[in-house]
Amino acid sequence: MSKTEPGAMMKVLLAIVALSLLPELAGAAKPYMEEVLTLEQAQDLVAGCESYSAKHELAALSMAVYDASGNLKFFARQDGAVFVTVEFAHIKGRTAAVSALATSELAEIEFADQTQPLGIRYLDHLTVIQGGVAVPSVSGQHLGGFGVSGAPAEHDEACGLAGVKNMLAPIK
Amino acid sequence: MSKTEPGAMMKVLLAIVALSLLPELAGAAKPYMEEVLTLEQAQDLVAGCESYSAKHELAALSMAVYDASGNLKFFARQDGAVFVTVEFAHIKGRTAAVSALATSELAEIEFADQTQPLGIRYLDHLTVIQGGVAVPSVSGQHLGGFGVSGAPAEHDEACGLAGVKNMLAPIK
Amino acid sequence: MSKTEPGAMMKVLLAIVALSLLPELAGAAKPYMEEVLTLEQAQDLVAGCESYSAKHELAALSMAVYDASGNLKFFARQDGAVFVTVEFAHIKGRTAAVSALATSELAEIEFADQTQPLGIRYLDHLTVIQGGVAVPSVSGQHLGGFGVSGAPAEHDEACGLAGVKNMLAPIK
Amino acid sequence: MSKTEPGAMMKVLLAIVALSLLPELAGAAKPYMEEVLTLEQAQDLVAGCESYSAKHELAALSMAVYDASGNLKFFARQDGAVFVTVEFAHIKGRTAAVSALATSELAEIEFADQTQPLGIRYLDHLTVIQGGVAVPSVSGQHLGGFGVSGAPAEHDEACGLAGVKNMLAPIK
Numbered sequence: 001m002s003k004t005e006p007g008a009m010m011k012v013l014l015a016i017v018a019l020s021l022l023p024e025l026a027g028a029a030k031p032y033m034e035e036v037l038t039l040e041q042a043q044d045l046v047a048g049c050e051s052y053s054a055k056h057e058l059a060a061l062s063m064a065v066y067d068a069s070g071n072l073k074f075f076a077r078q079d080g081a082v083f084v085t086v087e088f089a090h091i092k093g094r095t096a097a098v099s100a101l102a103t104s105e106l107a108e109i110e111f112a113d114q115t116q117p118l119g120i121r122y123l124d125h126l127t128v129i130q131g132g133v134a135v136p137s138v139s140g141q142h143l144g145g146f147g148v149s150g151a152p153a154e155h156d157e158a159c160g161l162a163g164v165k166n167m168l169a170p171i172k
Numbered sequence: 173m174s175k176t177e178p179g180a181m182m183k184v185l186l187a188i189v190a191l192s193l194l195p196e197l198a199g200a201a202k203p204y205m206e207e208v209l210t211l212e213q214a215q216d217l218v219a220g221c222e223s224y225s226a227k228h229e230l231a232a233l234s235m236a237v238y239d240a241s242g243n244l245k246f247f248a249r250q251d252g253a254v255f256v257t258v259e260f261a262h263i264k265g266r267t268a269a270v271s272a273l274a275t276s277e278l279a280e281i282e283f284a285d286q287t288q289p290l291g292i293r294y295l296d297h298l299t300v301i302q303g304g305v306a307v308p309s310v311s312g313q314h315l316g317g318f319g320v321s322g323a324p325a326e327h328d329e330a331c332g333l334a335g336v337k338n339m340l341a342p343i344k
Numbered sequence: 345m346s347k348t349e350p351g352a353m354m355k356v357l358l359a360i361v362a363l364s365l366l367p368e369l370a371g372a373a374k375p376y377m378e379e380v381l382t383l384e385q386a387q388d389l390v391a392g393c394e395s396y397s398a399k400h401e402l403a404a405l406s407m408a409v410y411d412a413s414g415n416l417k418f419f420a421r422q423d424g425a426v427f428v429t430v431e432f433a434h435i436k437g438r439t440a441a442v443s444a445l446a447t448s449e450l451a452e453i454e455f456a457d458q459t460q461p462l463g464i465r466y467l468d469h470l471t472v473i474q475g476g477v478a479v480p481s482v483s484g485q486h487l488g489g490f491g492v493s494g495a496p497a498e499h500d501e502a503c504g505l506a507g508v509k510n511m512l513a514p515i516k
Numbered sequence: 517m518s519k520t521e522p523g524a525m526m527k528v529l530l531a532i533v534a535l536s537l538l539p540e541l542a543g544a545a546k547p548y549m550e551e552v553l554t555l556e557q558a559q560d561l562v563a564g565c566e567s568y569s570a571k572h573e574l575a576a577l578s579m580a581v582y583d584a585s586g587n588l589k590f591f592a593r594q595d596g597a598v599f600v601t602v603e604f605a606h607i608k609g610r611t612a613a614v615s616a617l618a619t620s621e622l623a624e625i626e627f628a629d630q631t632q633p634l635g636i637r638y639l640d641h642l643t644v645i646q647g648g649v650a651v652p653s654v655s656g657q658h659l660g661g662f663g664v665s666g667a668p669a670e671h672d673e674a675c676g677l678a679g680v681k682n683m684l685a686p687i688k
Contacts, residue, residue, distance in 0.1 A: 038251050071255050075247035081375065082486070083243050083414050087467065099348040107460065114459045121463030129462050165280050203379040203481055204595065210376045215535065241413030242599050270600040287630045290645050291637030294604065311374055314598070382595050415599050419591035423554050427587050 037067040037135065037140075037143040041167050042074035045135065045146045048166025049159040053151070061150035061159065062089035065135075066097035067145050078150070085149040092156075093147025103132035104157060123161030126130055131156030135164055140147045189273035209239040209307065209315040213339050217307065217318045220338025221331040225323070233331065234261035234323035237307075238269035240316050242279075250322070257321040264304030264328075265319025266297060272314045275304035276329060303328030307336055360503030381411040381479065381487040385511050386418035389479065389490045392510025395501040397422075397495065405494035405503065406433035409479075410441035412488050422494070429493040434498075436476030437491025439470055444486045447476035448501060479508055553583040553651065553659040557683050558590035561651065561662045565675040566684025569667070574666075577666035577675065578605035579653075582613035595668070601665040608648030608672075610641055611664025616658045619648035620673060649671030651680055668676050 042065040049063055060081035065074040071092075077086060092103050099106060107128035112122045121128045132154035135144045148156040148161050214237040221235055232253035237246040244265075249258060264275050271278060280301035282292045295301045302325035307316045318335050320328040375485045386409040393407055404425035409418040416437075421430060439447050451472035454464045474497035479488045490507050492500040558581040565579055576597035581590040584623045588609075593602060595619060606621050623644035626636045646669035651660045662679050664672040 035249075041249060042248075069255075071249070072247060072258055073249050075244060076211060076214075077243075077245050079208075082442060082444045083412065084439075084444075084470070086244055087442075087470075091467065111460045117460075122466050127463060127467070129464070176591050185355070203483060204382045205377045206380045207375040208378045210650075232569070239413075240599065241411075241415055243413055267600075270598060272598045288627045288633075291643060292645070295607065295643070298603075311375060314374070380595075383592060386592075413592075416591060416592050416602055420555060420558075420590060421589050425553075427585075431587055483620070 026087050028059065029061065035137050035141040037065070037073055039074065041044045041135075044167040045160075045163035046074060046076055046168045047170070048163035049146070049148055052156075052162035056151075056155060058151040058155055058159070061084075061148055061156075061157075064089040064093035064147045066093045066145045066147075068097055068100070068121060068142055070094055070098040073144065075120075076169055081150050088127075088129065088131070088149035089147045091125060091147065092096075092125045092149060093131060094132075094147045096132035096145030097129050098135045098145070100134050102130075102134055102157065102160075104130040104148075111160065115145070115161070116119075129153065131160065133160035135162060135167065138168055182334050193257045194258075207311070207313040207315065209245055211246065213307075213315070216339040216342045217335035218246060219246055219342070220335035220336070221318070221320055223338070224305045224331045224334035225250075225327075228323075228327060228330075229322040230327055230331070232257075233320055233328075234258050234266035235331075235335075236261040236319045238265045238317045238319075240269055240272070240314050242266055242344060245316065253322050260299075260301065260303070260321035261319045263297060263299045264301060264320065264321060266304075267299050268304035268319065269318030270304045270317070271298075272306050274302075274306055274329065274332075275300055275319075276302040299326065303332065305332035305336060307339065310340055379481050379483070379485040379487065381409070381417055381429060383418065385479075385487070387515045388511040389504075389507035390418060390420055391514070392507035393490070393492055395510070396503045396506035397499075399401060400495075400499060400502075402495040402499055402503070402514075404429075405500075406430050406501075407493055407507075408437035408491045409439045410489045410491075412441055412444070412486050414438055414442045417488065425494050432471075432473065432475070432493035432512050433491045434442040435469060435471045435491065436473060436490075436493060437489045438476075440476035440478045440489030440491065442489070444478050446474075446478055446501065446504075447472055447491075450476040473497065477501060477504035479511065481513055545650055550589075551653050551655070551657040551659065553581070555590065560681035560683040560686045561590055561676075562590060562678035565662070565664055565685070567682070568678035569594075572667075572671060572673070574667040574671055576601075577643075577672075578602050579666055579675075579679075580605040580609035580663045582609045582663075584613055584616070584658055586610055586614040588662065593670055597666050604643075604645065604647070604665035605663045607641060607643045607663065608645060608665065609661045610648075610660030611643050612648035612663065613648045614644075614661070616650050618646075618650055618673065618676075619644055619663075625653045642687040645669065649673060649676035649680060649682065650655045651683065661669070 045065050046063050053061055060078040062077045062081050062085035067073050068130045095103050106120060110118050110128045120126055131149055132145055132147040135146050137143050148159045187333050208311050217237050218235050225233055232250040234249045234253050234257035239245050278292060282290050282300045292298055303321055304317055304319040309315050318332045320331045369482050389409050390407050397405055404422040406421045406429035408426050411417050435446050443450060450464060454462050454472045464470055475493055476489055476491040478486060479490050490504045492503045537681050561581050562579050569577055576594040578593045578597050578601035583589050609621050609630050622636060626634050626644045638640055647665055648661055648663040662676045664675045
């Protein structure tokens with residue numbers, strides 16, 4: 001995207017800044033770390049979903065993995081999938097990522113009082129349609145969301161959960 | 173996305189419709205076919221780009237593959253990539269997909285008369301920033317676009333072209 | 345759109361790339377082909393709808409044909425149609441195209457559990473308003489969507505289906 | 517789009533209103549009429565463009581006709597056209613329709629002082645890219661705009677003008 005390499009340039013700049021601050025850093029707080037979804041984990045999510053789909057002979061799927069910040073990490077559309085699955089996989093995955101809930105769990109909140117649905121589904125870029133699942137790490141941290149579309153909604157969700165299972169203990 | 177399986181239901185319905193019309197179809201025109209980008213080809217594009225990136229020790233990348241219709245087919249964001257690369261990879265890939273041109277070729281058109289740039293870059297969802305390449309098939313059909321972001325722009329484009337080369341003759 | 349002819353230039357470039365790779369291509373996979381909606385088919389859709397409309401003396405219509413990828417192929421607005429029909433015809437046609445379902449079928453999915461509508465109708469560029477129909481080919485492939493607006497919704501849909509019938513066996 | 521027929525209902529309502537006002541209307545001003553682009557004229561625009569394109573063996577085109585109010589009237593995408601032509605034909609046609617100028621004339625205004633381009637091309641839904649032409653009636657009224665994309669820009673504009681010529685004196 002640029003004429004220079006921002007990553008390398010930035011590292012040098014940060015090193016200079018850090019060195020200049022060394023005396024002050026002796027008593028500084030330890031850095032605050034967060035566990036972050038990796039590309040390998042995202043690929044394991046999709047691989048687990050693909051295995052489930054093949055086993056159950058589902059229709060062609062779209063699969064979208066978001067990290068917890070709501071940014072797309074990985075996406076794949078199987079050959080022959082109808083195009084609306086692209087939109088549904090994205091919104092399901094994003095919703096689960098930023099809410100740390102399955103979209104079906106969010107539906108339960110939305111309709112807890114059926115006479116007064118909350119209106120979560122009217123908000124931009126959020127959905128309560130089944131098929132988005134939250135992605136936890138082995139240690140229980142929330143890492144992101146995985147959205148699946150193309151099969152009946154229960155299978156979409158089951159695919160997503162098969163992906164999570166495979167990510168936590170991949171068969172390699 | 174749904175409670176029922178639209179793909180299967182639709183196929184049955186369409187088959188019924190088609191069969192009911194069979195006698196009238198004797199003189200029907202032959203179907204119009206076009207070659208379409210596959211998921212395997214999209215994965216080969218990304219694999220070729222990743223090899224190039226590893227060899228040249230580039231910064232972390234986002235890589236977006238679109239089919240010729242402008243629909244997302246495959247996307248991967250490498251660990252550590254800055255988030256703006258997501259947007260750049262998408263718009264570069266989409267532009268190359270729908271225009272059948274590299275974004276750098278579109279830049280040449282935009283600035284052919286430097287005193288009167290055309291304004292292509294001001295249109296929504298189009299960019300002339302280097303790093304999106306058109307994806308041809310072995311037989312020379314236009315299949316889609318591949319957008320890369322994260323490295324200096326020349327390397328983004330070289331990554332994309334390495335992807336195309338690998339797709340046309342993958343090392344497996 | 346450009347000072348040079350991208351289509352022609354691209355074909356030459358692609359041919360050169362393809363030829364230079366020929367020795368390596370001996371084992372390449374066969375191209376993946378899909379049936380694509382033609383302009384003639386789109387015109388037959390609209391002609392069939394116009395006949396139905398004239399026969400039933402419907403109000404002036406807007407009619408929008410999308411291919412399965414969700415890109416507009418053909419559109420016509422009859423004289424005297426109110427302008428909102430432009431928007432309705434587009435969104436109905438697009439929805440049917442990308443979902444491979446009639447918008448009335450999508451409405452059944454949306455309201456399968458009337459106490460918990462899914463929220464499909466709140467998503468951008470999708471509608472469950474009757475009057476968009478899926479367009480199959482003679483061989484049962486999904487080719488796109490046809491959206492009609494201007495008449496009562498049942499007639500909009502009937503117009504769309506009359507278009508499909510005419511496309512599959514046009515009276516010429 | 518609705519359960520009732522707005523056109524018919526509206527006509528009855530208007531008739532009632534008009535009748536109730538009859539005594540007051542004796543000295544009322546004559547209605548203000550405007551000439552409006554018809555669907556037949558729009559089809560003649562496209563037919564003229566298609567003839568020009570066939571004669572000059574141009575690449576596949578998208579063609580968009582807008583009426584003077586900036587609303588789409590007619591659109592056709594020829595088989596094999598790259599998809600970006602859909603976007604360009606629309607914006608060119610809309611710009612010519614609402615400005616009553618060819619997009620190339622708007623470019624002359626934009627760049628009249630080359631050191632200080634006005635910035636028209638930065639505005640949403642306007643372009644100065646050649647290929648959109650204004651559509652006059654036989655009596656010289658401004659009726660709309662016709663946008664063409666897919667060929668080199670000079671040919672796009674020539675196609676549009678061939679369409680206008682055919683509309684004003686169609687060969688039938």
